[in-house]
Amino acid sequence: MNLIQKFFSHKTRRRAAPYLFLLPFIVLFTTFWAGPIISSMYLSLTRWNGLRPPQFIGFENYARLFSDPVFQKALQNTLIGAVVYDVLLVLMALALALVLHLPFLRWKSFFRGVSILPVTMSLAVVAFVFQLIYSAQGGLLNQLLGLVGAPPRNWLGDPNIALGSIIGLRLWRAVGYYAIILLAGLQNIPEELSEAAWIDGANWFQTTWHVTIPLLRPVLAFVIVTSTIWALQLFDEPWLLTQGGPLDATKTVVIYLYQNSFRFLTLGYGAAISYILTLVIIAISVIQLRLTMTRD
């Protein structure tokens, strides 16, 4: 049996088949994931403006990060924003999901459809609408404040509340989407368990707290982890509305990463920021998974 015959033998083909099926994934993964990840690790150790060859500088970019007040401000904004956003998001999405799950609610399909609409809308359009809502001059929010006699606020121009305004927009976009995910989880919980609790005398709140939410934990864990990752990568909303201002009050790590990479042309520094952000995301995700899935 010559080599060609041996190669095409039935046994060899059987053994090679799974690897051949995996080959497209491996090629794509190496090209578009592993390659950039490894090369950006190298780039984070260089000084590179994207236009001239990179110059190796070791860990200088990382050392600079720890003394960079703008990065620290961006990291602080990102972490505070993520915590506030995540807590509010989970509470609001869970509340909405529970309402959508109420057995006596009519027009369920309509409300579910409406809930998911915000996330399907173009962010450019949403940003424009929210500029009208937040506008310091005759914006909807200030008009509402005026109705109760409160003074108008500069929602996007005041450094003390600008980040909160951005979080408000992000919540408006995300709550319905995550509520639908939680609703899917609620629908998978056998009704017999709730009924058993009611028969034992538990009210709706007790049933929800002691039966529904514990059983919803895997879905909640998914919502918390994915929404946190999304929150830690906050970019579009502040970039469109405030470009990170005023006074860096809405500057997030990803905005600073983008600015360094594509505006200031310090791509090596940008790569270092992206690695730090990745480490932060991994660490927080691991902690969240451990906390939410402990009992499993």
Place this chain on the structure above:
Amino acid sequence: MLRRLVVILVACTLIAAGAAMPALAREKITVWAWGEAAIAIQEQIKPDFEKLYPDIEVELVQMGPWDLMDKLLISIASGVGAPDVSEVLRRAFSPYAESGGLVDLTELASKYENDVLPAAWAQSVFDGKLYGAPGDTNPGWVMYNKEIFDQYGLDPEAIVTWQDFLEVGQKLKEQGVYMTQLSIPAGSWGANHYTLFLNSRGGNLFTPEGQVIRNNELALDTLRFYNELKEVALALPQNDPAIWTAWKEGRLATMAHNAGQAAVLKQLAPELSGKIRVMPWPLWAPNAPATTGQWGGANWVIPEASTKKEAAWKFIEYMTFTKEGAAAMWSAGQLMPSYIPALETPAFYEPDPFFGGQVPFDAIRAREIPPLYQYEWIRAEEIIGNAIDAMFLQGVSPEQAWNMIESNLARLR
């Protein structure tokens, strides 16, 4: 024998035809541009150029300015996908000029040097070499709502100096009308707006060599003025729709800004057609030189990776250094060319119905534009914008804000 001869003849004919093909094919160049320049290319420059050079076809790719800059950076960095001609923000130009990734245009363009605004030429040169053909130069002017001026009996010609402008602003403020508009958060818009005022006084933040000017009294004084201007201004985020609403509702009297804002106003508030006029940039003192500032404008470059450099240069030369090309830029969006001879063409002296039949260019040609030196400018914008925010939002004095600017700029260079 005869068969062999026929075969040879046929082969020769085919080879000759093949050799002739490239001569017949049109050479296609890709041009990246944004906004009004892209409109001007699409509507007028491209058809006129292709008529003049029938062997060159222009493919226009239109995108937003920063989208273009991102893609240009990536194409130069990767060596793949660069266009043959690209527009580049002049205020972000210096690292591109330094990169070695752009074609040196010095030899090709030097014959036009005396015909180009010195301020624009100076910003396109690095290390004595020209790496971008200066396109538009976005000068400052003041658009105003004539109805408001008429309503309150104000004479625009009486606004000679910025002090006059502030005084009129105080009067209008008492009537609930904003004199002008500023950006809060300042960001890059606020930074460049402040620089427009500084430049109009002949001031700069950097020397021509790129050093930060220390103890810059002119820059500090301009910051003081900018702080006063805020008292009579509608201060909102730059893209806030309330700005255009205020225009439409007659609550905003003027916009002291770059001339390019006219195209935006025409697009977003067409119902104001006939009500708006322009006046020249006020002076800094009654006997001060008649100057205005510049916002930055754009340069046109050829990436080294282009394989059609000759055709690319012909296009740039037509667009920036001919009267026809430069006039098309003005007609499309009030993009004032840096090429001075173009300013003689009738396009610049046509009455504009949006401005009530006024010739808007008259407001620009009444002013000289001093040179502007921008280095590390995108970082500088952040620094200036933050200092302005601190001044406007946290009550920091102009002196403290200037110290913030000077010390942070010094760290850049």
